[in-house]
Amino acid sequence: MRSDTTKRRGWSWWYLLFIIQFCVPLWPPLYNRLEPTLIGIPFFYWFQLLWVLVSAVFTAVVFFVTTQ
């Protein structure tokens, strides 16, 4: 019984979201470009800012599904 609980606390498949969140910024060729621009801001900048918001959502999702 207790080892079950420990196991569930140890790993959740939802943590895969963290791997995506963590790895995407590690690959600059993906976002090192000018186009498309957003209100004049090159892709390089707005994509990374957008990624901040995406990360916050990912983390919130993981928080809610693993808090049960």
Place this chain on the structure above:
Amino acid sequence: MHEINWTALGIFVGLFAFISWLGFAAARWRRGDLDQLHEWGLGGRRFGTLITWFLVGGDVYTAYTFIAVPALAFGAGAVAFFAVPYTVMIYPLLFLVFRRLWHVCHKHNYITAGDFVRGRFGNRWLALAITVTGIIATMPYIALQLVGIQVVIGALGVSGTGLVGDLPLLVAFVVLAAFTYSSGLRAPASIAVVKDVLIYVTAIAAVIVIPIELGGFGKIFASIPANHVLLAVPGPQSTGSYSGYATLALGSALALFLYPHSLTGILSASSGQAIRRNAAMLPGYTFMLGLLALLGFFVVAGGIDKLPQYAAGFKQFGSNFAVPALLLHSFPAWFVGFAFAAIGIGALVPAAIMSIAAANLYTRNIHREFINKNPTAKQESQMAKLVSLAVKFGALVFILFVPTKYAIQLQLLGGIWIIQTLPAVMLGAYTRWFNSWALVVGWAVGMLAGTSMAVATNLTPTFPLAVGGYTFPGYTAVYTVVLNLGVAMLLTPILERFRGGAAIADETVPTDYHA
């Protein structure tokens, strides 16, 4: 350098006076017995989700960050934006690794990383290595916060030679030292709330108003030299700026919560849930930092560095003057006072937490371990208070008598040093597999290799690792922590064989690491 800006100075001094009062009043907030180290040095571990958000935010996003990141964008362009992916990557670590550390530290009343390592590995010399690394990495960081204050005071037009010129910094410093001494971590925690309101208002105003004045983002980016807008595409046989950018973000992310002041902020939270919630809420600061980084481009687009009235400031402070000059140029005097107060107060919060963290380390892991083995609670907290004064005084002397450039270089080295504690602290939160002496040797190899690689590259962060005709420029901290880990993994089975069948020293059990 120019006329004193009286309106701005008045607002600046008024806000400073307010937070000084707040810092002293904080001693009575969620009142606890300040003669206990965990009360003085961790605020009694009573901060909920929201206060932890302000505290960790004030800790991580320092005044120096707000000055230096836009300054880097101004001087070097796109690479400055690494601060954004860097702070995206820290949140999964906070959510997973540091929540475990919070639980085990709460359970055993550990106050520092040194306490944890001592308990986990039962080796006081390994704990000493972790402790000394923490202290020497923090000292230049405190000094840099004082540089942040120096720059805004200079920009307000307060100048002079010798003691008179340094007087405002001295006053700010004495206030900081006094309220930290009397209120402990409660002082920066309460001031952080005010600081954040000021910073958010400043940042939002700046990224809305200035682009309108400059004719929109399209025009701003059109005026940036093409090689600054994006990262340079790597040539053949090299991963160039791509690996540089990615490893800078990765290494900084891995190092961040190993800094004593970050850990102090985390450990003062009242629950593991508060830590997890913060992992989802702290990106709010990252977003703002990303917006602030763009200020560096606004300076270039507005040609502000070319204006004669700011020439003296740029001459004295270099590109660190970019943000103050931009604010002076774009806003009315009262708002400049408000914004500069945001930066100045933004320096006091982390400086206070850093000095508390260093004091906790010295008191717990050097003094109690090696000098006075059985202090009373009162002696322990008294020692920490005195050490926090000594640490700040050291930083002040450093800033007054040593050129700023050395503080910046030491802080760079600090990042390379602190990451060497990763195997013992972060991996230690998951496994007791490592032999403690193997970790000591790995740490020593990482420290030596990191320092010499940094010296070999003239104290720049990236090292051009060459393998079989290919070059992989990357953040020295990442390369050396891999080396450190490799050594520890290689030596562990060997040293374990010598240890024979003796029991493993570990005062923690697996259930200590979660709720």
